[in-house]
Amino acid sequence: MFSNLAFLPSAEGTANSNLGVTVKGLKNQKGQVCFSLFSSSRGFPNNDKNALKAKCVKLENNSVQLNIPSLKSGTYAIAMFHDSNGDGKLNTNSLGIPKEGFGFSRNPRILTGPPKFGDSAVFVVGSSTNIEINLNYFFGG
Numbered sequence: 001m002f003s004n005l006a007f008l009p010s011a012e013g014t015a016n017s018n019l020g021v022t023v024k025g026l027k028n029q030k031g032q033v034c035f036s037l038f039s040s041s042r043g044f045p046n047n048d049k050n051a052l053k054a055k056c057v058k059l060e061n062n063s064v065q066l067n068i069p070s071l072k073s074g075t076y077a078i079a080m081f082h083d084s085n086g087d088g089k090l091n092t093n094s095l096g097i098p099k100e101g102f103g104f105s106r107n108p109r110i111l112t113g114p115p116k117f118g119d120s121a122v123f124v125v126g127s128s129t130n131i132e133i134n135l136n137y138f139f140g141g
Helices: 003-007
Strands: 015-024 032-038 053-058 064-072 074-083 102-104 122-124 128-134
Touching: 015 032, 015 074, 015 122, 032 064, 053 064, 064 074, 074 128, 102 128, 122 128
Parallel strands: 015 128
Antiparallel strands: 015 064, 032 053, 032 074, 074 102, 074 122
16 A cells, blocks of 8 residues: 555755754854754764764854755754854853853753753754744853
């Protein structure tokens, strides 16, 4: 009855999806915005070595648009931070609380620590998927 399903074209394995990311809530234009793209929970959100892609983009205007091309259809999560001092890392206080802005795909509520991969995961399919990430600042930015 379902034998024709085997012949349906599959998005699996094709790298033709683009993920567009709009960053909202920047407190200032200092430094850069750094992001890491993960395709699984391994290393998410703060181990760049397990990230599929990781990059920093210098701030030049009030809104930041990122385009991540050539992704296979699938589930991804982004961890991002506003590296206002340009040192390439998310600075924290002595308790481990971020002193710079940060955000995640799907904008999960942050209470006592970083979200899990599943709380931030978005499904990328088709030619283009667009998301917004709102940055959070605990200490003014």
